[in-house]
Amino acid sequence: xxxxxxxNALESEAIYIFREVVSQFEKPVLLFSGGKxxxxxxxxxxxxxxxxxxxxxLLHVDTGHNFPETIEFRDKLVAxxxxxxxxxxxxDAIDQGKVVEETGRYASRNSLQTTSLLDAIDEFKFDACIGxxxxxxxxxxxxxxxxxxxxxxxxxxxxxxRPELFDLLNGKIELGQNVRVFPISNxxxxxxxxxxxxxxIEIPSIYFSHTRKVFVRDGMIWSHSPFVYQDEDxxxxxxxxxxxxxxxMSCTAAVESxxxxxxxxxxxxxxxxxSERGARIDDKRSEAAMEKRKQQGYF
Amino acid sequence: MEVxxxxxxxxxxxxxxxxxxxxxxxxxxxTTDKLEAIEKSSKQKxxxxxxxxxxxxxxxxxxxxxxxxxxxxxxxxxxxxSYIIAxxxxxxxxxxxxxxxxxxSQVSIILIDARKGVIEQTYRxxxxxxxxxxxxxxxxxxxxxxVDYSEEVFNKIKADFQALNAKSSYKEQNVSYIPLSALTGxxxxxxLGKMPWYTGQTILxxxxxxxxxxxxxxxxxxxxxxxxxxxxxxxxxxxxxxxxKLNGNNIxxxxxxxxxxxxxxxxxxxxxxxxxxxxxxxxxxxxxxxLENDINVTRGxxxxxxxxxxxxxKEITTTVCWMDSKKLVAGTKYLVQHNTNRVLAKVDSxxxxxATDYSGTTPASxxxxxxxxxxxxKLSKALYFDTYEENKSNGAFILxxxxxxxTAGVGFIR
Numbered sequence: 001x002x003x004x005x006x007x008n009a010l011e012s013e014a015i016y017i018f019r020e021v022v023s024q025f026e027k028p029v030l031l032f033s034g035g036k037x038x039x040x041x042x043x044x045x046x047x048x049x050x051x052x053x054x055x056x057x058l059l060h061v062d063t064g065h066n067f068p069e070t071i072e073f074r075d076k077l078v079a080x081x082x083x084x085x086x087x088x089x090x091x092d093a094i095d096q097g098k099v100v101e102e103t104g105r106y107a108s109r110n111s112l113q114t115t116s117l118l119d120a121i122d123e124f125k126f127d128a129c130i131g132x133x134x135x136x137x138x139x140x141x142x143x144x145x146x147x148x149x150x151x152x153x154x155x156x157x158x159x160x161x162r163p164e165l166f167d168l169l170n171g172k173i174e175l176g177q178n179v180r181v182f183p184i185s186n187x188x189x190x191x192x193x194x195x196x197x198x199x200x201i202e203i204p205s206i207y208f209s210h211t212r213k214v215f216v217r218d219g220m221i222w223s224h225s226p227f228v229y230q231d232e233d234x235x236x237x238x239x240x241x242x243x244x245x246x247x248x249m250s251c252t253a254a255v256e257s258x259x260x261x262x263x264x265x266x267x268x269x270x271x272x273x274x275s276e277r278g279a280r281i282d283d284k285r286s287e288a289a290m291e292k293r294k295q296q297g298y299f
Numbered sequence: 300m301e302v303x304x305x306x307x308x309x310x311x312x313x314x315x316x317x318x319x320x321x322x323x324x325x326x327x328x329x330t331t332d333k334l335e336a337i338e339k340s341s342k343q344k345x346x347x348x349x350x351x352x353x354x355x356x357x358x359x360x361x362x363x364x365x366x367x368x369x370x371x372x373x374x375x376x377x378x379x380x381s382y383i384i385a386x387x388x389x390x391x392x393x394x395x396x397x398x399x400x401x402x403x404s405q406v407s408i409i410l411i412d413a414r415k416g417v418i419e420q421t422y423r424x425x426x427x428x429x430x431x432x433x434x435x436x437x438x439x440x441x442x443x444x445x446v447d448y449s450e451e452v453f454n455k456i457k458a459d460f461q462a463l464n465a466k467s468s469y470k471e472q473n474v475s476y477i478p479l480s481a482l483t484g485x486x487x488x489x490x491l492g493k494m495p496w497y498t499g500q501t502i503l504x505x506x507x508x509x510x511x512x513x514x515x516x517x518x519x520x521x522x523x524x525x526x527x528x529x530x531x532x533x534x535x536x537x538x539x540x541x542x543x544k545l546n547g548n549n550i551x552x553x554x555x556x557x558x559x560x561x562x563x564x565x566x567x568x569x570x571x572x573x574x575x576x577x578x579x580x581x582x583x584x585x586x587x588x589x590l591e592n593d594i595n596v597t598r599g600x601x602x603x604x605x606x607x608x609x610x611x612x613k614e615i616t617t618t619v620c621w622m623d624s625k626k627l628v629a630g631t632k633y634l635v636q637h638n639t640n641r642v643l644a645k646v647d648s649x650x651x652x653x654a655t656d657y658s659g660t661t662p663a664s665x666x667x668x669x670x671x672x673x674x675x676x677k678l679s680k681a682l683y684f685d686t687y688e689e690n691k692s693n694g695a696f697i698l699x700x701x702x703x704x705x706t707a708g709v710g711f712i713r
């Protein structure tokens with residue numbers, strides 16, 4: 001019997017991008033957060049190079065405020081696939097006095113990651129950093145290129161981006177510059193979840209419904225944790241929740257949910273009227289919060 | 300799920316952002332928090348209607364000036380399809396953005412203000428869609444609410460556009476005309492019954508009915524090699540696979556193929572996708588293939604069917620759209636990136652500038668940013684190509700400035 005490969009346009013595009021990265025750059029790295037988007041990237045990279053191993057390391061910039069479930073999952077995945085993992089800690093940058101920890105009710109280490117990321121790029125001379133950002137996530141990200149050039153200071157010059165025509169990707173850069181690469185630029189949140197379901201990709205348990213100690217502030221559900229500032233009058237309660245997006249405990253809000261399987265999660269997202277980044281406290285700072293962080297070298 | 304890529308073009312204030320916002324709103328793709336942000340922002344600005352353009356204008360400068368200055372990508376889906384809109388600005392100086400948006404799109408929506416009709420900008424938008432051979436064009440005649448939903452106005456604009464279409468060199472292009480009001484939503488997703496004389500499809504109905512196709516699925520089989528996969532593990536000791544994205548048409552195990560530029564002949568023995576093997580792959584697939592004999596194939600090479608060889612030449616005549624502030628002049632060196640191949644090239648001559656309003660060509664010796672012209676290019680090594688008309692992927696290339704590394708222009712081989 002003759003077998004014809006049925007192709008998925010988004011998957012095929014992502015694999016094409018991965019292959020361009022290893023061909024056009026000397027030292028690529030995959031930025032791995034332990035979230036569903038970076039886990040999806042790992043699967044796509046496997047597909048791009050099979051039967052060879054993924055030909056670049058993973059880099060995790062660890063704020064020290066991650067969900068423990070994410071770190072556990074990260075270590076298991078790396079061991080199973082025989083990948084190289086580099087971890088750089090935001091705590092070190094704080095100890096060295098390079099960055100100052102935020103204080104107050106909304107304190108988060110999210111934006112402090114930029115310094116550790118830029119330091120790691122410098123240390124390892126990475127020339128391409130592959131990330132799981134998607135254009136549908138946020139309005140500044142909607143303007144991102146697939147190959148997004150950053151200068152020596154890691155800055156994004158949004159008004160002076162290279163045009164990207166057809167599928168021709170221009171990765172030519174000067175020494176010291178680097179390119180941020182976004183293979184799943186054109187995927188939506190639902191595309192990612194549908195892919196995880198179709199490929200039966202394992203993801204951290206916090207994406208599924210569980211009981212958690214939380215408190216409510218500004219209409220959002222915050223995790224009760226030593227990493228999260230909490231006022232005395234903010235009452236701790238137990239709720240059945242899950243996370244739609246996974247960043248730091250201090251900047252990721254939970255949603256109430258009974259979705260316990262990937263199929264149920266996909267069903268929930270199809271029905272949802274709240275955007276994924278609606279649960280990101282770091283984006284609520286101002287209308288241009290993401291654009292400003294990106295100009296400074298954030299992902 | 301099917302994916303349909305759409306480019307939008309319109310002049311300033313034609314209501315393009317409003318149309319997109321309306322598409323998102325009426326397909327329930329705007330989430331509560333985004334909607335709240337739009338309501339809040341519209342109120343602050345003192346508008347008495349919802350300013351949907353805020354859903355798409357991403358950058359601070361754009362929000363301040365109320366215009367769109369770069370290509371933004373917007374996503375929405377229905378039960379049937381996923382849609383990706385490349386929203387490009389309509390200023391004359393932003394031709395490069397429109398070309399960029401149209402390069403990946405199967406469908407293009409050209410906005411016309413019913414009060415203004417077909418204007419010079421419309422000519423330019425349509426010209427770019429002809430040049431890039433975008434398969435389907437929807438002429439969206441907007442602001443019908445401001446011309447009393449007049450059938451006469453619609454017919455006049457349609458006739459003017461048809462006259463323009465008669466000048467097009469791309470006769471296979473499907474052009475359709477839809478009267479609408481993005482502000483009220485009439486004929487965007489549903490008809491509100493204000494134009495009983497129009498019995499055609501709404502914008503969304505039209506998009507839903509189109510068949511999504513790989514935009515490169517339009518010619519002969521071309522397989523540009525991206526990278527060679529050699530695992531060098533015990534299990535796959537002698538494995539040597541050529542990885543790339545298949546363009547133009549399908550490939551099968553047993554196909555007699557030729558590797559370019561060496562002209563070495565071989566046969567496809569295996570087609571891999573991840574950990575499975577297939578007998579056949581269709582255009583658009585990112586696959587890894589193995590060949591019968593152990594031959595030297597590297598990135599930049601191209602595998603084609605032996606009875607469908609492309610042209611192999613060191614000089615090409617092209618239509619170039621220039622995108623850099625530094626002008627294109629004869630004698631300058633650039634890198635030509637054509638598929639996965641990069642070749643040093645010299646601009647031999649600039650033959651003319653092509654007016655984007657269909658008024659013909661004028662002799663020229665240089666191309667400025669946003670100008671389109673005929674350019675002859677000499678290459679240090681031969682390219683293996685088809686004309687853009689025959690095969691989109693194998694007939695297009697970009698020009699990279701070797702000093703600044705920027706993508707300075709795009710070319711279409713004639």
